Amino acid sequence: MPATPLNPTDLYDIRSMLSDEERMVQDTVARFTDERVLPIIGDCFDKGRFPTELIPEMAELGLLGSSLPVEYGCAGMNGVSYGLVCQELERGDSGIRSFASVQSSLCMYPIYAYGSEEQRKRWLPEMAAGKVIGCFGLTEPHGGSDPANMKTNAKKDGADWILNGAKMWITNGNLAHIAIVWAQTDEGIQGFIVEKGMPGFTAQEVHKKMSLRASVTSALFFDNVRVPEANRLPNVKGLKGPLGCLTQARYGITWGPIGAAIACFTETTEYAKNRTLFQRPIAATQAVQIKLADMARRITLAQLLSLQLGRLKDKGVMQPTQVSLAKWNNVRMAIDIARECRDILGGAGITTEHCPIRHALNLESVITYEGTETVHQLVVGREVTGINAF
Structure with missing residues (x-):
């Protein structure tokens, strides 16, 4: 019998090593990328526009916080399925994958892993539904490869924390309703959920980019932002x-x-x-x-x-x-x-x-x-x- 032609993009038939559920996830996201992302993404890149109209559809497909438990409104996928989601989204554009990655791994994950049960119930279902967008504030203007040297700080003031500092190169910054912000405290580095509209918290979009143009990149500034103790992630300290x-x-x-x-x-x-x-x-x-x-x-x-x-x-x-x-x-x-x-x-x-x-x-x-x-x-x-x- 003649040999069956190989798939040029899957020469080792890796697809056969996936479970039925993993293949279904890949096919679903591939269809979304083909039908919804690829027809518009070149124009979005040219115009420097993130296609916010895709957020509800991504949420409907379960792509936001996809590997977190279903009890919080998430899809409960395994790690390989989440990887396939990332692969198919980035086949469209890195900016689309970055949006989902930041929302899922850098915002929803720390609330799930390090947050209180009250924080999980308050934020995760709304984030999975795409109704609350998050960003992740770690990198600072003076350098990103040495996070232990961060200057952003939070000091206790009664029942609250006073946050000062700045973060840079923040994906989703100007889209975000909340920011997961890491700051130096007297007890080491801690994480805080900073909400849009808190006095002293501002975001400024970065322009003139030649990369990730179909993505929102921002600088975050904190000028004596008063953050309630209830917004501190209680279950982790340090880097x-x-x-x-x-x-x-x-x-x-x-x-x-x-x-x-x-x-x-x-x-x-x-x-x-x-x-x-x-x-x-x-x-x-x-x-x-x-x-x-x-x-x-x-x-x-x-x-x-x-x-x-x-x-x-x-x-x-x-x-x-x-x-x-x-x-x-x-x-x-x-x-x-x-x-x-x-x-x-x-x-x-x-x-x-x-x-x-x-x-x-x-x-x-x-x-x-x-x-x-x-x-x-x-x-x-x-x-x-x-x-x-x-």
Whole structure:
């Protein structure tokens, strides 16, 4: 019997390793991306607009806080399903995945993991429904890779806290109804739920971006903001709080860029089959075939890496170093593929009529945020040598 042709974007038939529920999640989000995201996202990127009209639909599909328990209005998906959500959303655009990632892993997760039961019941159902949007305030203007050096502080004042400081590069900042803000206190770093409208709390959108243009990025400012004790996350102190959130978000990021790479690879492969130079399609040349084959190889390796990471997560044994390795590998894979695809497209590749330049520009942010490539390399280096080089 002749061999069955392989799927160029799934050469190792990873889909067969997914459960029926995981395949259903992937198909549902893929359909949403194809029908609702892709028709508008190029224009949104050009205009620097986040498509807020998609938020209710994402909520309806259970994509906000998707891996949190159903008792809080969430979908209760496993880790692999959440990863597939990220992959399919980022196949559309990193900005769409970033919105869902911040809402889910950086805002809803800390309320669930570190908050009181009252806080969970108050906020999580509304956030899952897309009626309350959150942002995550950790990075500060003077530097992001050393969060222990934060200047933002909160001081006790009777039954309240007085918050002062600033945060920078905050996804969803000007969309948000609440901000999960991390601040130095006399008892170490603690988290606070800061609500929009609290006197002294302002958000300022960052403009002139060449990356993540279909995403809202902001600076947050806190000038003697009075935060009630009831808004303090009571169940964590120290850096392990925000770093635990980042581990959750970085896990999703290991999957997301796979989607960006697949989008670039698929479009460029079709272009190469139809672009004729010197009386034959450029896909018939060894130079282009070698480039496309190498992309398929790197996508396959990234898929296997994230799938195994997801299985470890669902067993409860995933380690932060393993997340760092996958974030480093997979984002580097995607940005290199996006740039190579842009090159194969030639002059056509510099416009947002084709997706590679948009993904390449977005991935310049993804490779930097939530741990730069260098930071993740050093995390792995520390693991293999036992020596901290930070």
